[in-house]
Amino acid sequence: MIHLDNVSYTFKKGGGVTNVNLDINESEFVFMIGPTGSGKTTMLRLIYMDILPQVGNIVVNKFTSSGMKPKKLPKLRQKIGMVFQNYLLMNDRDLFENVALPLHVLGFPKRQITELVEKSLDEFGLSNKVNHYPHELSGGEQQRACVARAMIKDPDILLADEPTGNLDPVTSFELIKIFEKINKAGTTILMASHNYNLIKGRGHRIIEIQNGSVRS
Amino acid sequence: MIHLDNVSYTFKKGGGVTNVNLDINESEFVFMIGPTGSGKTTMLRLIYMDILPQVGNIVVNKFTSSGMKPKKLPKLRQKIGMVFQNYLLMNDRDLFENVALPLHVLGFPKRQITELVEKSLDEFGLSNKVNHYPHELSGGEQQRACVARAMIKDPDILLADEPTGNLDPVTSFELIKIFEKINKAGTTILMASHNYNLIKGRGHRIIEIQNGSVRS
Amino acid sequence: MDKFSFLIAEGFKNIFRHKLTSSATIFSIFLTLSIVGFLILANQNTNKIIEYLRAKYKIEVFFKEGFTDDELNNAINQIGSIKGVRSTTLISKKDAEKIFKSQFGEDIFDLVGFNPLPASCVVNVEKDGIEKLEIMPIIKRLEMLPVVDEIKYQSGLISRIESYYERFSQIAILCFILSLAISIFVISNTIRLTIFSRKNLIVSFQLIGATRSFVRFPFIVEGLFHGFFGSMLSAIALYFLIDYGNTVIDDIISFKINFDPYLLSATLIFIGIMISTIGSIRATSKYIK
Amino acid sequence: MDKFSFLIAEGFKNIFRHKLTSSATIFSIFLTLSIVGFLILANQNTNKIIEYLRAKYKIEVFFKEGFTDDELNNAINQIGSIKGVRSTTLISKKDAEKIFKSQFGEDIFDLVGFNPLPASCVVNVEKDGIEKLEIMPIIKRLEMLPVVDEIKYQSGLISRIESYYERFSQIAILCFILSLAISIFVISNTIRLTIFSRKNLIVSFQLIGATRSFVRFPFIVEGLFHGFFGSMLSAIALYFLIDYGNTVIDDIISFKINFDPYLLSATLIFIGIMISTIGSIRATSKYIK
Ligand SMILES: Nc1ncnc2c1ncn2[C@@H]1O[C@H](COP(=O)(O)OP(=O)(O)OP(=O)(O)O)[C@@H](O)[C@H]1O
Ligand SMILES: Nc1ncnc2c1ncn2[C@@H]1O[C@H](COP(=O)(O)OP(=O)(O)OP(=O)(O)O)[C@@H](O)[C@H]1O
Ligand SMILES: [Mg+2]
Ligand SMILES: [Mg+2]
DSSP, X not given: OEEEEEEEEEOTTSOEEEEEEEEEOTTOEEEEEOOTTSSHHHHHHXXXXXXXXXXXXXXXXTEEXXXXXXXXXXXXXXXXXXXXXXXXXXXXXXXXXXXXXXXXXXXXXXXXXXXXXXXXXXXXXXXXXTTOOGGGSOHHHHHHHHHXXXXXXXXXXXXXXXXXXXXXHHHHHHHHHHHHHHHHTTOEEEEEESOHHHHTTXXXXXXXXETTEEEO | OEEEEEEEEEOTTSOEEEEEEEEEOTTOEEEEEOOTTSSHHHHXXXXXXXXXXXXXXXXXXXXXXXXXXXXXXXHHHTTEEEEOTTOOOOTTSOHHHHHHHHHHHTTOOHHHHHHHHHHHHHHTTOGGGTTOOGGGSOHHHHHHHHHHHHHTTOOSEEEEESXXXXXXXXXXXXXXXXXXXXXXXXXXXXXXXXXXXXXXXXXXXXXXXXXXXXXX | OHHHHHHHHHXXXXXXXXXXXXXXXXXXXXXXXXXHHHHHHHHHHTHHHHHHHHHTOEEEEEEOXXXXXXXXXXXHHHHHTSTTEEEEEEEOHHHHHHHHHHHHSSOHHHHHSSOOOOOEEEXXXXXXXXXXXXXXXXXXXXHTSTTEEEEEOOHHHHHHHHHHHHHHHHHHHHHHHHXXXXXXXXXXXXXXXXXXXXXXXXXXXXXXXXXXXHHHHHHHHHHHHHHHHHHHHHHHHHHHHHHHHHHHHHHHHOOOOOOOHHHHHHHHHHHHHHHHHHHHXXXXXXXXX | OHHHHHHHXXXXXXXXXXXXXXXXXXXHHHHHHHHHHXXXXXXXXXXXXXXXXXXXXXXXXXXXXXXXXXXHHHHHHHHHTSTTEEEEEEEOHHHHHHHHHHHHSSOHHHHHSSOOOOOEEEEEEOOSSSSOOOOHHHHHHHHHSTTEEEEEOOHHHHHHHHHHHHHHHHHHHHHHHHHHXXXXXXXXXXXXXXXXXXXXXXXXXXXXXXXXXXXXXXXXXXXHHHHHXXXXXXXXXXXXXXXXXXXXXXXHHOOOOXXXXXXXXXXXXXXXXXXXXXXXXXXXXXXXX
């Protein structure tokens, strides 16, 4: 599903990832841990091809990074759900519209969209915030909104960047359980996290990033 | 130092805090915990008077919320260090300039500013990122930058909203130790956090917020 | 189908989601197209000036002695049909007498005992039309008539009038082109700024898998609307300005600004929509990878 | 002192930190003030038109018979000193003879045996100056002279010329005021947008304890600079445009646009700095609590 083949990316000012080899199979649930600044976000950005590797090659869901054209990116991303570390909710529309957006991109019919979004917001405990704009949500609510938006389209791959950073332990745990549920249903998950307590002993593969490289 | 007297604030769309009474003495170190959406950020916003209570009264460092005029706010805030949950770094300037800003506001001489900022960035392990713009920093680096900016002016009061959300356990622990150090030196600290593991058993007062009210 | 109607709806919603930027765009379209419209009208009315000046210009044709009134009238008709001639006025020998009297204060009959003054004809040239008036062909045609003795005209004057007019209308057209160019720049500039303030949104859209056209479509709808609304406002404003202006000016100097409100509106709306839509597309492209 | 120099430096740095918005502001100041400057010059040059028209206007004064040349010359000098009179040309009895010949194609001497034509004088009115020219006071003064027999003038013509001119310069002033107003609006609009894109920064500044004036000062410095730079550019552009335009026009119709580049630059820079600085202050206030 996700293959990184000797991938390097260095930012102009330094930092980034070097010589990363990684294989994630379909329906795997992988945690990525590593100290702050180690390159987790950079790894995820490479996988959803926000940045393209300077060295090496990435294959995600049959899309290859080498020779990737901007025109093909939407096709790739429509199959991927992204939970961004900094949320990236659209502040010009309310929670409902934010979560509905990926379905509009995929051209879902209106009635189905309403149904799916309502169900999803319910699942994440946000039903009473449908009309809130992002700045009218608490930190944890924004984070859950971002998760809801990533999951609404039932993606083949879910990439989650620190999705529990602003959640209390109980809510974090619930989130992991939701992830495990969709993972059982077939979604490949790669989740970056600092919260080792949360993820340890759940039987999922854990990869460790340090200084831009994978340690096994 | 900080007194909340039967304070209530309800947002138009619901949510907020109700009937809060709280006293924090000079040089106290207080943790505020509570599930997501319980009202921690709202409490802090009330204390640095970004919003003024609809009911009740707040006194912070001799400034009273009732009859507070926008003109007096800077005076209040110059004595408070704020770590915002969503960082609020200025994305038009680099890390150095961001951290230096509060000192410019206070009119420090240039040479002293350079000295203080370099020392601070060193303390937070950001010395090699001085020229990075906020979007060129990792999540955890941005968060530490925000802490550095809050502490640079050696404030009387430090309000920190979830300052470890994007930090790994080691860095989080170091941060707490830095906080304890300045607290010893006289700074009053109020820190909102979900990370009960991090704060338990350190001998500090813990207040619990639930549904907008303080539980003791 | 659902996608299409969503995108149209998005475009419309964005107008209200981004009130400040929308109003700024509409406002800048309104302002600049008001100037453009004003200058379109000014251009259409510059010919009034040449009309005024041409009306003051005349050619005098003196006839030979010994022709009958019929023959003279005949000649006058011929003159009247020359291209570029607006009207002719016969000044008979009798009329010439009166003119002499008014000009020199004496009666020529008293002075001389008979009337030596020739019959003549005042030829007024065409005053309408914006093409440059050529006087020499008229003179040539006049000289060919057998009744004509002498022709008096100020060859310098008419060409000076014409060149003044030409300069004037050149300046007017220059102003118009300049203002159109400036409108395009100002409007594009405004649009660039409004879209700049939404660049993060555009990036976010693309990160969640929106295609370029999906991102761009609502901006086009918005641009269309802004263009339509802004130019409509300028057409309305000009209409009332000129309507009011006309009643005021008419009182003072009996002159009315010619204008066709439908044509003016159509022109302005066309220009407005074009600039705004193209500007939106171009400005969006910058942030769409 | 450190704070002050920091704030000045901030203002300058912001110009480069926010290149797009800075260039947009400068560009919009440049564009709109170019129009304003153009119209200032047009206004200054409208008097050329009245000069041209007034130059065509003349009063003819016929003298009584029986005065010596000295007496006539004396009278002519008196006429020349009347307010509103630019020049006088004596047409002696001899000259009148020639005029008769050219006008009627015959020799008055041959016709009558003596010269019955009176001496006269052509009075040209003042053509410079922009005040409305009153013809009646001149006529009154002329009538009081003992040598004067009759006066011929077209009272209608001059007043028509004057009212045409008046209308024209009214329109020019209207255009100027309109364009100045539009400039102010367009520039403020642009500034509003540029500051809108930085509203989060303003809020963040205040959250960390910056006073209003601390937040605002760099914007004022920026506004000053934008105003100065934008208007400077428009002055330079106009200078070259007109310099080039003058050589071209001069070739064709021997006319030169009058202008004082220093005064023009000073005026434009003053207007530019005022609008931009005030606009910045006002727009910032909106986001400063
Ligand atoms: N655009 C950029 N330009 C320059 N350096 C960058 C840029 N983005 C990230 N970096 C640097 O690359 C390194 C890795 O960043 P990354 O965001 O991947 O870390 P991370 O593992 O996600 O950390 P965190 O847990 O704090 O989010 C960091 O040192 C960061 O400063
Ligand atoms: N501007 C606003 N308008 C309306 N509701 C708001 C606004 N800001 C916050 N709320 C609501 O008030 C409640 C408390 O929000 P607050 O941000 O204080 O929570 P919190 O304790 O900080 O949560 P978290 O741990 O997730 O950051 C939430 O339910 C939130 O949706
Ligand atoms: Mg990260
Ligand atoms: Mg919060």
